[in-house]
Amino acid sequence: MDLDLLTNILYLTIRTGTPLLLVALGELVCEKSGVLNLGQEGMMLMGAVVGFIAAFYSGNVYLGFAMAACAGIAMSLVFGFVAVTLNANQVATGLALTIFGTGLSAFIGASFEGKTITALPTLAVGFVETIPLIGRPLFAQDAMVYFSWILFIAIYLFFKQGRGGLKVRAAGENPTVGSNLGLPVLKIRYLSIMFGGAMAGLAGGYLSLAYTPLWTENMTAGRGWIALALVVFASWRVGRIMLGAYLFGFASIMHLVLQGFGLSISSNLLATLPYVATIVVLVFLSKNIERLKQFEPMALGKPWHKTH
Secondary structure: OOHHHHHHHHHHHHHHHHHHHHHHHHHHHHHHOOOOOOOHHHHHHHHHHHHHHHHHHHOOHHHHHHHHHHHHHHHHHHHHHHHHHOOOOHHHHHHHHHHHHHHHHHHHOHHHEOOEOOOOOEOOOHHHHHOOOOHHHHHOOEHHHHHHHHHHHHHHHHHHOOHHHHHHHHHHHOHHHHHHOOOOHHHHHHHHHHHHHHHHHHHHHHHHHHHOOEEOOOOOOOHHHHHHHHHHHOOOOHHHHHHHHHHHHHHHOHHHHHHHOOOOOOHHHHOOHHHHHHHHHHHHHHOOHHHHHOOOOOOOOOOOOOOO
């Protein structure tokens, strides 16, 4: 395989995997607190459209990212109120959030369909960009890619060494015991939900502000669902999230690899590869469900109130 082609594949794998990494890290923290939010797709779409509109009118892509995160947080608070405060079924609430976000984003962005903005610029790091194979993939990415790496390390240390990580895990494993020990379980869950919403909003913003700097209806193309599967694939362990995100990112640009080998396959068929990979991974994981349960937060998806 040509070295330039391999370099481009690595570069695009990281770019394609970045929104998956962002939203999966947010969902991981949310699920670690015991809350299952299936509304990632809706929050991503709202982040994408709100971020794009903000950047379109202001001309500032960073303001667009800030507004995308705010949109994700606002959507997550709706979920939090219904699922945590009112103790509604978390699965049904998350699905409703996705449907609501999909419809609302299409309505808000109808007049911006097909319009473009200046994309988030890359941050080339001097001469190291010219290093063969790894130079461009590692040292010529945009700020959000580097932010996702910093965030990954921060969350890893948060759960590995931080007291805050222990509190989040306690809320997700046994909220009643945690509450009896003085932990503000509902506050922890709300903060985790808001963090997950912010990350979903940023992931959606990355799609409309950096990856493809334009807005189109349903542009997330199921990435929110893939991120949910990614958390299960990682067995709720932070260290595996980045690997999984880039593996799914690689599946999304598989057509480049196949074209590099001179294979001619229908583009429509190749477009299904990320979703086929998701199904294959879930089927594979279901073969050892007991081992998977060892890592799943015990209170995940179970409504809880302080009076329990």
